[in-house]
Amino acid sequence: MAKFLNTSATNYFLEELIKQAKERVILISPFLKLNDRVKELLEDKNRLKIDIRIVYGKSELQPEEIQWLKSQDYIRTSFCKNLHAKCYLNEDSCIITSLNLYEFSQINNNEMGIFLSREEDGEVYKDAYEEAQRIIRVSDEVRISMEKIDEASVSNTNEVKASSKPPHEKLTTSKLATQLKLKTSELLDKLVQQGWLELKGDKHFITEAGKQNGGEFRTGPHGAYFLWPAETELK
Structure with missing residues (x-):
């Protein structure tokens, strides 16, 4: 009671x-x-x-x-x-x-x-x-939006500091999903199937295979996220 x-x-x-x-x-x-x-x-x-x-x-x-x-x-x-x-x-x-x-x-x-x-x-x-x-x-959706903003800021900073580095060489999972015309959840499932991510409970972890293919785990002011090469292609 x-x-x-x-x-x-x-x-x-x-x-x-x-x-x-x-x-x-x-x-x-x-x-x-x-x-x-x-x-x-x-x-x-x-x-x-x-x-x-x-x-x-x-x-x-x-x-x-x-x-x-x-x-x-x-x-x-x-x-x-x-x-x-x-x-x-x-x-x-x-x-x-x-x-x-x-x-x-x-x-x-x-x-x-x-x-x-x-x-x-x-x-x-x-x-x-x-x-x-x-x-x-709802909070996940807002957090994904924040990640996009953070990524743009990071890219602009890197462009100033190292002009030889492509400004948009890596994308967040949500942005890569948009590029591939997938939902973020669909892309996460595909990354797990491909062995680049591992799902423990409801939390994703990057694998060695994911790192070898250019994936990165990052933590920013608004939470943790992954970055992937913009040219990433999935099987």
Whole structure:
């Protein structure tokens, strides 16, 4: 049965939600700024290869957050425009609250929240989970758009620094998909079939074959992405 949470209870149940996750953690919060305790909990889940998805709504990440995220193989991040929701889920429970992630453990704040159990609040949990998945889908589209902008900026910078280097020699997966007249998801499937990417859970990793064929894994301010030679042809 749903539980009302005050500030201290929200902190407690959020920590337990992350600790008890066996399959996945979804954290939706406007600000991607994590305190040491949350990082410690997520690092432990990362070591256990638990799929972690973080959606945030403010595009400026601090350098320390970027470096920390780079070191976590099973944490995926994406940017969602106009995000104001604060919702935290694992495979069994959900918290909908006023608490931002960066405010975790700040018990002097006045926060409210609702705790939902998949077992006891099945319909409401299902609705919350489906909305979280919708936000993730929308955030992916925005993140892909940001990658295109980032790539253009990188190309222009490289052109100035090394004029001998072709300005558009590598494309993001989404841009290459457009060039090949495919959807991004279709191109990702083809890259997996060709052995250039490997799918673990719902996260893609570049293989040695992918690197040998010019593929690169990059991490930018708006998340991780791949670059491929513009002349890439698939079997």
